[in-house]
Amino acid sequence: SSGTQTTQDQQKHPNTQIRKAKNINRLLPQKNHKNTRKPPVPNNLQKLREKGDIEQCYEIGRVVGDGNFAVVRECRCRDSGQTLALKIIERSKLIGREHMMQNELSLLGSLCHPRIVRLFAHHHTDTHSYLVMEFVSGGDLFEAISEKGKFSEVEAGIMVSDVSQALSYIHCKSIVHRDLKPENLLTDGICRLKLGDFGLAMVVTEPVFTICGTPTYVAPEILLETGYGVLVDIWALGVLLYILLCGFPPFRSRERDQEELFQLIKQAHLHFLSPYWDPISEEAKHLVRTLLQPDPLLRLTAEQTLMHPWVKAMISICQEGVLTDEKHRALQAEEQSERLPKPAADTLPDNKLISTEGVPIYNAELCIDGQPKMEADRRQTIKTPPPAKIQQKNSSHLQLNPCKNDSDKGIQGPSERLSNNNTQSNQHL
Numbered sequence: 001s002s003g004t005q006t007t008q009d010q011q012k013h014p015n016t017q018i019r020k021a022k023n024i025n026r027l028l029p030q031k032n033h034k035n036t037r038k039p040p041v042p043n044n045l046q047k048l049r050e051k052g053d054i055e056q057c058y059e060i061g062r063v064v065g066d067g068n069f070a071v072v073r074e075c076r077c078r079d080s081g082q083t084l085a086l087k088i089i090e091r092s093k094l095i096g097r098e099h100m101m102q103n104e105l106s107l108l109g110s111l112c113h114p115r116i117v118r119l120f121a122h123h124h125t126d127t128h129s130y131l132v133m134e135f136v137s138g139g140d141l142f143e144a145i146s147e148k149g150k151f152s153e154v155e156a157g158i159m160v161s162d163v164s165q166a167l168s169y170i171h172c173k174s175i176v177h178r179d180l181k182p183e184n185l186l187t188d189g190i191c192r193l194k195l196g197d198f199g200l201a202m203v204v205t206e207p208v209f210t211i212c213g214t215p216t217y218v219a220p221e222i223l224l225e226t227g228y229g230v231l232v233d234i235w236a237l238g239v240l241l242y243i244l245l246c247g248f249p250p251f252r253s254r255e256r257d258q259e260e261l262f263q264l265i266k267q268a269h270l271h272f273l274s275p276y277w278d279p280i281s282e283e284a285k286h287l288v289r290t291l292l293q294p295d296p297l298l299r300l301t302a303e304q305t306l307m308h309p310w311v312k313a314m315i316s317i318c319q320e321g322v323l324t325d326e327k328h329r330a331l332q333a334e335e336q337s338e339r340l341p342k343p344a345a346d347t348l349p350d351n352k353l354i355s356t357e358g359v360p361i362y363n364a365e366l367c368i369d370g371q372p373k374m375e376a377d378r379r380q381t382i383k384t385p386p387p388a389k390i391q392q393k394n395s396s397h398l399q400l401n402p403c404k405n406d407s408d409k410g411i412q413g414p415s416e417r418l419s420n421n422n423t424q425s426n427q428h429l
Contacts, residue, residue, distance in 0.1 A: 054123055054130055060086060065140070069093045069100075074135060084120065087131040091124075100199035101129060107175060108198045115166040117186060117196035136194050138187030145182055150247035151191070153284055157314020158191040160241055160287075161306060166195040167237065168302035171230040176208070177201050180236035181217050182243070204229055215258055216249050220266050220294045231296040237305070238291025245284060246276040250292065268294035283310035 054060075058075040064085065065072035075086040094101060108119045121132035138144070141159075151159070163185065170177065177184075177198065184197040200212055207227025213219075219235035221228040242250045250270055253261040270292055272285055287310050293299040305311060 054086075058084070058086060058132070069097070075132075083135045085133045085135040087133055089129040089131070091127055091129060103201055104198045105131070107201050107203075108196075111170065111173075113166060113169045115162050115194055116169065117194050133196075134194075136186035136188050136196075138189065141182035141185040141187055141193060144187055145243065145247075151244045153245065153281060153310075154314050154317050155191045156241060156244040156284075157311050158318055159185075159193050159244060160237065161311055161315055162193040163195065163237055163240070164302045164305040164311070166193075167230075167233050168306065170195075170201075171233070171302055174203050174205055174230070175201055176204050176228075176230045177233050178213055179217075180233050180240065181214050182240065185240075215261055216251070218262075218265065219296075220268055221296055223262050223266050228296070231299050231301070234291055234299050234302065234305070235296075237302075238288055241284075241291060242288055245280055245288075246273075248276075250288075266294075268292065281310070283313070286310065 057078060059078055061074040061076065063071055064074050070087050070089040073086045073088065075084050076082070077084060089101060105119070105122055108117070109122075112118070117136060118134040119131060120134070123130040123132075163180070167177070167180075177195070178200040179197065180195070184195065185193045186196055188194050202208070207229060209225055209227055211222055211225065213222060213232070213236075217236040217239045219228060219232040222232055239249055239251075251261060251264040253264070270289060272280070272288075277285070287300075287305070287308050290298075290300045290308075291305065300308070
């Protein structure tokens with residue numbers, strides 16, 4: 001049959017090139033207009049009122065990103081010297097899509113999580129809108145995949161953990177992102193990610209029937225129009241993990257045929273092609289399968305993904321590696337200090353602990369309803385641990401917290417594993 005032939009062709013010629021998604025959105029009428037509630041615009045954002053306030057407040061620098069509707073520039077706050085990102089949106093290109101900017105302003109401005117890009121201020125003129133956002137220096141994950149091709153299991157595990165933390169946070173607020181993909185994940189240090197671009201996000205309390213997203217990452221229930229919720233983000237996370245581990249997506253059309261791609265997604269026949277998946281552990285494959293379950297009821301949640309044995313094992317391996325490096329450096333420093341002449345007793349500085357009684361402990365990882373949670377409402381005394389423990393604590397930074405006109409450049413791995421003949425459109429639906 002034609003379906004069997006398509007599957008055989010995929011196995012012989014995996015489409016290993018992912019084209020960066022163009023930001024084109026096709027929205028169909030909703031079958032149920034009572035399934036969403038519009039979030040209020042947060043009042044805790046600084047709104048720049050005067051036209052000249054942007055250049056007066058910020059020194060605008062180089063371009064760090066661009067898309068169909070916006071350009072992102074690095075900028076520096078003239079008062080604090082803080083480096084930020086300035087998203088400049090050309091309003092004429094948003095005609096008919098104004099809701100995308102409103103969503104980003106309303107939702108992103110109300111969120112507070114270390115794995116989500118922060119929005120600090122906004123300003124609007126007749127021709128442009130300006131969003132002042134957190135600056136993430138590493139570029140987006142699409143660029144990282146383009147450069148590296150694929151990642152180790154530990155690296156992929158760290159990234160899945162970061163994205164799952166962000167998804168767990170927004171899903172607890174009944175927010176579905178609907179456009180999770182490498183272009184919308186910013187790299188913050190080595191393998192650390194932050195979720196951004198909430199233009200298609202929405203608050204959902206009942207099944208949604210609007211068709212939107214990016215073809216490679218769209219879930220079967222969206223295409224089948226059976227109604228969907230936050231678990232479409234988990235499907236996209238499964239596609240992302242598959243790409244991170246092998247360098248190409250799980251469902252591919254050889255001729256960039258979008259209808260063929262949609263049929264493959266709806267069938268959801270998952271294959272781990274040899275030799276690309278031969279080195280990958282069975283535990284990693286198990287997680288991919290549970291994320292790419294065609295039945296949303298059988299799919300993992302974001303919180304369950306964080307507790308998956310493979311994710312926990314990868315985080316543990318990373319933490320042990322960091323601790324080992326820290327201990328090695330500490331031992332080297334100790335050995336070096338023993339070789340140095342010791343100072344006379346009367347030259348030692350007074351190292352008495354400064355009392356910190358009454359200082360509340362602030363944990364930026366914890367937010368409740370978008371507001372930071374103070375862990376010590378009953379004014380606690382912060383006791384400074386011994387230096388060795390400080391090093392261990394600081395190094396154990398991977399903590400799990402439960403609950404576009406873009407170029408057509410392809411994501412490619414090593415030349416011997418990639419085929420430029422097999423490409424696929426990744427436009428928004």
